[in-house]
Amino acid sequence: MPVMELLNRLGSAARIETFNVDHVLFHRGDATHHMYGVTHGQAHLRRITREGAEIIVHRAQGGELFAEAALFSSHYHCDGIAIAGAKIAVFEKTAMLDLMQRDGAFAVMFCQRMAGQVQRLRSNIELRAMRSAEDRIMAALSLRLGERDTHYELPGTWKGFAQEIGLTHEALYRALKRLEQSKRLKREGRSIQLGV
């Protein structure tokens, strides 16, 4: 788990904090002094529009980095919130940047993580451009499968999957049913068989 790796590498420039109620880690506009990593639970990036609506820009899960963009910006662009029950690793921004400058291999690894994220985010956007629920599901599954694979074990819940691809769970279940009826996939619980 790279969050743990980071904790070791940074030594005293890192620590872990635990929150048993929702807690604001930073406010939009604050000067950036830290980057974070989620070790347990969730953390959210949130933005308030000028009309007062709240939009969640990102939900980080256990194992993921959080607010990486802080490294490259003088102030935060969103509010950062640790959700009740979360354990959050806190890294000194300057120490991180130093480490990247000094250790090329580390910098490359960090870039790799970011590149992976960019890839996944892009795929997700293109996915959501598909109007039809059925196409969207099939495309999402295709993206998650290897080239020749035809079987897939859903990591989370179907409801969660629906959210990830931008559908309501009802729409998802109905589309799944149609896909099964037209023999484009078979499923049993959370295990999926493509084609036939």
Next chain:
Amino acid sequence: MPVMELLNRLGSAARIETFNVDHVLFHRGDATHHMYGVTHGQAHLRRITREGAEIIVHRAQGGELFAEAALFSSHYHCDGIAIAGAKIAVFEKTAMLDLMQRDGAFAVMFCQRMAGQVQRLRSNIELRAMRSAEDRIMAALSLRLGERDTHYELPGTWKGFAQEIGLTHEALYRALKRLEQSKRLKREGRSIQLGV
């Protein structure tokens, strides 16, 4: 323009190619030897689903890097296509990685670019989660505006804007009209005034 910067830094490990018809830069599954940058025109990342449907995973514009993920992967995950009329910078993968390893500042800069992209992509996804065209437009504009700004000059066309936020141009124009009628914005050509 950072693509140009890269060309200088990499010297003989970089070159520019021009394409007057659509051209496949690389196929999915090919070993990765190059990363690219778009200097003019467009390049697409494309994937073919097992049902034969084509999905465009990414459309890179002039000035953007293209297929950065190739740096961290042994083979391409998509097909890469230079659109007719494009000028594409071609960078040796190994030279890029070397440079990043050796030059910490360069690595940090590269990460910064990626971080910026991640931010924009995330915002975009959250944007598309909004059902209402009006909310979507207002939120998109809010994201592009500075905190206190109230005026904005649209960089591209309205039609392009519609695509970026996942609406048809018809839906966009109609929603704009409603927003104007309810005095939530005013516009004149491509210049926009929020509120009143």
Next chain:
DNA sequence: CGTCCGCTTGACTCAGATCAAACTTGGTGG
């Protein structure tokens, strides 16, 4: 044993997609 949550299905509604058509703008080339 009760509660929570994921799962599943039904009925209805509506906002945005789609198809169509006209007008404007801008740029190209003769």
Next chain:
DNA sequence: CCACCAAGTTTGATCTGAGTCAAGCGGACG
């Protein structure tokens, strides 16, 4: 300088499929 073509802009009519609300089932977990 004007004719012309391509692309953006604007509006109308219609339709459809996903959202919403509602309700019931079953398994997990304390």
